[in-house]
Amino acid sequence: MDALTLIAAVSIFTAGITIAIGSIGPALGEARAAAQALQAIAQQPDEANTITRTLFVSLAMIESTAIYCFVIAMILLFANPFWNWAIEAAAPGAGG
Amino acid sequence: MQITPDSQIVFTLPLGAWGEWPVPVTIVNTWIVMAVLVIGGRLATWGIGPSAPVSRWRIAVELVIGMIRNHIREIGGGDPARYMPFVGTLFLFTLVANLMGVIPGFMSPTGSLSTTVALALCVLVAVPIYGIVDNGVLGYLRRYFQPTPLMAPFNLIGELSRTVALAVRLYGNVMSGTVIVAVLLAVVPFFFPVLLQLLGLLTGVIQAYILAVLAMVYIASASGAEPGAAEDLTPDKETGA
Numbered sequence: 126m127d128a129l130t131l132i133a134a135v136s137i138f139t140a141g142i143t144i145a146i147g148s149i150g151p152a153l154g155e156a157r158a159a160a161q162a163l164q165a166i167a168q169q170p171d172e173a174n175t176i177t178r179t180l181f182v183s184l185a186m187i188e189s190t191a192i193y194c195f196v197i198a199m200i201l202l203f204a205n206p207f208w209n210w211a212i213e214a215a216a217p218g219a220g221g
Numbered sequence: 222m223q224i225t226p227d228s229q230i231v232f233t234l235p236l237g238a239w240g241e242w243p244v245p246v247t248i249v250n251t252w253i254v255m256a257v258l259v260i261g262g263r264l265a266t267w268g269i270g271p272s273a274p275v276s277r278w279r280i281a282v283e284l285v286i287g288m289i290r291n292h293i294r295e296i297g298g299g300d301p302a303r304y305m306p307f308v309g310t311l312f313l314f315t316l317v318a319n320l321m322g323v324i325p326g327f328m329s330p331t332g333s334l335s336t337t338v339a340l341a342l343c344v345l346v347a348v349p350i351y352g353i354v355d356n357g358v359l360g361y362l363r364r365y366f367q368p369t370p371l372m373a374p375f376n377l378i379g380e381l382s383r384t385v386a387l388a389v390r391l392y393g394n395v396m397s398g399t400v401i402v403a404v405l406l407a408v409v410p411f412f413f414p415v416l417l418q419l420l421g422l423l424t425g426v427i428q429a430y431i432l433a434v435l436a437m438v439y440i441a442s443a444s445g446a447e448p449g450a451a452e453d454l455t456p457d458k459e460t461g462a
């Protein structure tokens with residue numbers, strides 16, 4: 126397996142694994158946050174506005190880790206510097 | 222497939238002695254968003270005065286400004302007029318930039334890491350400025366050594382990392398929305414991409430709100446105010462306390 130194939134295969138595999146494992150944690154965390162918020166609204170319906178606002182802010186913070194993993198996966202697939210370098214290094218050999 | 226509008230060059234500005242500057246789509250779209258905000262705001266507030274507003278646009282503008290002021294006051298801002306220009310601009314610029322992303326052919330400038338890093342740097346610079354104006358230089362620097370001087374490097378690293386988090390959160394959300402739609406267009410045209418454009422609208426609004434609220438929370442914590450502290454000053458109407 127030459128370097129080009131190896132880089133492509135590892136990048137694709139890593140991108141899949143990154144987003145797969147990276148979204149488990151935030152999903153569980155958001156579920157817990159939403160459950161607590163629903164319980165709080167059930168106990169104090171008057172404060173529903175504040176609770177909902179705080180819930181949305183917390184969800185965005187928890188989502189951050191999943192977004193980091195998604196950005197890494199996108200970079201590996203579409204803006205991979207190692208792939209670009211390997212393509213440039215292989216181009217003179219293939220054209221000759 | 223490109224994941225950022227930075228790579229598309231619209232035109233090239235000759236800068237004379239400094240060479241050339243290729244202007245990417247990001248900057249041109251930022252100018253378009255700025256023009257929409259400035260012209261829209263100016264037209265909506267034409268002939269503004271103490272009399273009751275007669276046009277729906279002015280009522281809409283007053284509603285939005287009133288909501289932002291209430292949120293700033295609740296997060297512990299005290300007098301919202303001090304923070305309104307900065308936090309309001311963050312919110313309105315990000316909101317309009319994200320909402321205009323559904324226009325075909327328009328790539329939202331917040332989908333580029335350059336724009337979001339610039340916004341996060343503005344927050345990074347604004348937090349010490351507001352803190353120093355409120356507490357003085359020594360008072361602001363003393364906050365880094367609380368609760369113990371051993372925490373000073375961690376507080377500093379925390380400041381830098383939450384700036385990075387601000388930038389990457391906004392960039393990731395907007396970029397993921399556009400990339401998912403582009404990928405789905407190749408797989409299942411028309412139905413699912415439209416649904417995901419709707420989701421992109423929702424996340425755009427939420428992320429604009431998050432950016433403004435987080436900026437306000439960081440500024441309020443640097444000024445020493447706790448979120449919700451300003452609420453204790455107003456008398457409670459129900460209990461009369």
